Amino acid sequence: MKKIILLLILFCLFGGFAYSQVVQSNFQSVLVPQYICSGTSTRLPYVYRATVSGLEPNTYYRYYTQACRYTDFGTTNPGAGNTILIGDTNFRFTSSPSLTNQAGYDSLLTNSSGSYTGWFGFAHTGNARFTAGNYVYPTIVLDSMGTGITKYRFALNDSILVLQFDNTSTNLSATGIYGVSLAVRKNIVSLYDNVNGTGRPLSVIYVENAGISSSAMSSLVQYYVDSVISRDGRWGSIIPNILPTGVRRINLYQLSTGALINYNVDPDGIWPSGANTVNPLGGAASPIRLDIQDAPLLTKEINVAGTDFSLYQNYPNPFNPATTIRFSVPGKGHCMLCVYNILGQKIDVLVDGYLESGTYNIIFNGSELGTGVYFYILNFEGSDGKFYSDKKKLILIR
Numbered sequence: 001m002k003k004i005i006l007l008l009i010l011f012c013l014f015g016g017f018a019y020s021q022v023v024q025s026n027f028q029s030v031l032v033p034q035y036i037c038s039g040t041s042t043r044l045p046y047v048y049r050a051t052v053s054g055l056e057p058n059t060y061y062r063y064y065t066q067a068c069r070y071t072d073f074g075t076t077n078p079g080a081g082n083t084i085l086i087g088d089t090n091f092r093f094t095s096s097p098s099l100t101n102q103a104g105y106d107s108l109l110t111n112s113s114g115s116y117t118g119w120f121g122f123a124h125t126g127n128a129r130f131t132a133g134n135y136v137y138p139t140i141v142l143d144s145m146g147t148g149i150t151k152y153r154f155a156l157n158d159s160i161l162v163l164q165f166d167n168t169s170t171n172l173s174a175t176g177i178y179g180v181s182l183a184v185r186k187n188i189v190s191l192y193d194n195v196n197g198t199g200r201p202l203s204v205i206y207v208e209n210a211g212i213s214s215s216a217m218s219s220l221v222q223y224y225v226d227s228v229i230s231r232d233g234r235w236g237s238i239i240p241n242i243l244p245t246g247v248r249r250i251n252l253y254q255l256s257t258g259a260l261i262n263y264n265v266d267p268d269g270i271w272p273s274g275a276n277t278v279n280p281l282g283g284a285a286s287p288i289r290l291d292i293q294d295a296p297l298l299t300k301e302i303n304v305a306g307t308d309f310s311l312y313q314n315y316p317n318p319f320n321p322a323t324t325i326r327f328s329v330p331g332k333g334h335c336m337l338c339v340y341n342i343l344g345q346k347i348d349v350l351v352d353g354y355l356e357s358g359t360y361n362i363i364f365n366g367s368e369l370g371t372g373v374y375f376y377i378l379n380f381e382g383s384d385g386k387f388y389s390d391k392k393k394l395i396l397i398r
Contacts (some may be wrong), residue, residue: 032200036136064140086118119206132162186361192250205235246277
């Protein structure tokens with residue numbers, strides 16, 4: 001009897017150990033970047049979308065994410081990197097991931113099939129795993145149904161190549177890139193080397209302001225600190241220096257559903273502002289900047305056809321300090337949406353670029369303005385030569 005009990009104990013111990021080893025299973029990629037970068041003081045955040053499966057249905061699990069190498073497979077080491085926890089409304093960052101410390105994990109809820117699809121993130125560190133030329137595999141560590149006891153360590157089925165910031169034309173060199181857009185914060189941006197958005201994206205990142213400060217996420221690359229983090233509509237990442245096609249398409253995805261909600265394309269990789277993404281050699285010191293006119297990434301309403309030209313009343317109105325402006329355009333053409341004060345002076349340009357047919361929403365933030373009456377004017381010139389214009393009043397109360 002004692003022998004049977006001992007065998008059962010050993011089975012449970014070794015069975016639990018086997019469960020918690022890093023295995024490349026039950027973690028399938030949906031949208032994963034091809035590249036990340038390296039460097040102790042040139043860190044960046046990264047995002048990917050994946051499905052974790054093989055869990056109990058309709059159950060909460062604690063989790064955190066990192067990245068490993070193939071040499072970590074079969075061990076209990078999930079790798080390295082700082083965890084970015086992406087919730088529906090709350091983004092958090094931790095350099096001390098843990099299933100027992102509430103600050104070090106988030107929770108996910110599986111569906112009736114025992115799976116969960118969502119956005120996950122991490123930031124690279126100075127760990128040797130993030131050496132240029134290495135391939136890393138994002139990992140997820142999960143507990144046993146909310147107990148805080150590690151049960152699973154899954155590695156993604158796709159790997160990511162690590163590059164390094166450099167101004168030379170080599171296979172492992174990368175240049176920084178960031179965008180100024182009208183995208184709603186916390187939605188997701190991906191970059192492609194083709195106009196159709198096929199294959200794996202070059203990079204994937206969230207739109208700022210995500211609520212994570214540079215003091216919390218330390219050692220970020222300088223252009224991200226200076227021009228991206230905590231600024232609404234900004235995003236920043238890297239692209240490889242050997243990129244003969246350049247960046248030809250930028251997608252915008254909805255955080256809550258993962259649905260594609262808008263995109264902008266440029267057939268030759270040289271965007272309207274003059275930003276050249278073809279075979280860049282800027283490294284970290286000279287990042288590429290894309291302006292609003294290049295990729296405005298407005299939030300386009302899904303399944304709403306923009307058959308008529310319409311400028312709707314902003315909501316709320318009166319407002320403090322932000323309000324949403326909604327408009328529809330009947331076809332492809334140049335759109336300009338500007339805000340003016342009571343004297344007719346232009347105080348902000350919200351949209352200045354080419355849009356496809358559809359209905360769009362844009363958030364106007366008046367935090368730097370005083371109480372008063374303002375106007376917003378929408379001008380649209382279609383590709384057919386037809387011109388439309390409309391004007392609405394908005395009221396800011398501080």
